[in-house]
Amino acid sequence: MGITFAPRLGRLATVAMFAFASGQNAAADEMSLVCEGNNPEWALTLDGSQARFTFPAPTDMDIPHVAQAENREWPRAMTLIGDRDSAIVILDVARDGDVCGAATHTAQVLTQRGQTPIFLVGCCRGASQ
Numbered sequence: 617m618g619i620t621f622a623p624r625l626g627r628l629a630t631v632a633m634f635a636f637a638s639g640q641n642a643a644a645d646e647m648s649l650v651c652e653g654n655n656p657e658w659a660l661t662l663d664g665s666q667a668r669f670t671f672p673a674p675t676d677m678d679i680p681h682v683a684q685a686e687n688r689e690w691p692r693a694m695t696l697i698g699d700r701d702s703a704i705v706i707l708d709v710a711r712d713g714d715v716c717g718a719a720t721h722t723a724q725v726l727t728q729r730g731q732t733p734i735f736l737v738g739c740c741r742g743a744s745q
Contacts, residue, residue: 649707651723653738660705660723663743667696671727671736675701703727710739 651660658671667677677698684692691708706724710716716739725736 648743649721649740650743651721651738651740653723653725653736656736658725658736658738660725660738660740661743662694662705667694669696669698669701669703669725669727675699677701677703701727707740715739
């Protein structure tokens with residue numbers, strides 16, 4: 617099965633719609649996390665249906681969809697949509713052996729600059745920690 621991209625929506629938006637067509641609304645999943653990574657430096661704050669993604673400049677984004685793995689609590693995927701940027705975030709519970717130390721979750725972020733996809737990895741902790 618091939619995937620075609622709708623040029624007017626952009627590749628990430630098309631992938632997000634395909635990947636999360638059966639996902640639930642983010643408002644139903646109140647999660648507050650602060651995520652960050654380095655090499656390159658980036659940061660992401662998730663709070664309910666809102667996010668702030670900093671790479672390199674801060675951008676406020678909505679979280680219109682959240683999906684979790686079939687028949688499992690984790691991992692979870694989120695679409696982030698801003699005025700000029702979009703991203704897909706995959707969150708999972710941090711496990712022994714992860715490089716996240718005391719962090720509670722791992723994060724993988726797929727975004728782009730123009731036509732160039734960028735894949736970022738990092739760790740998250742509760743916003744109140």
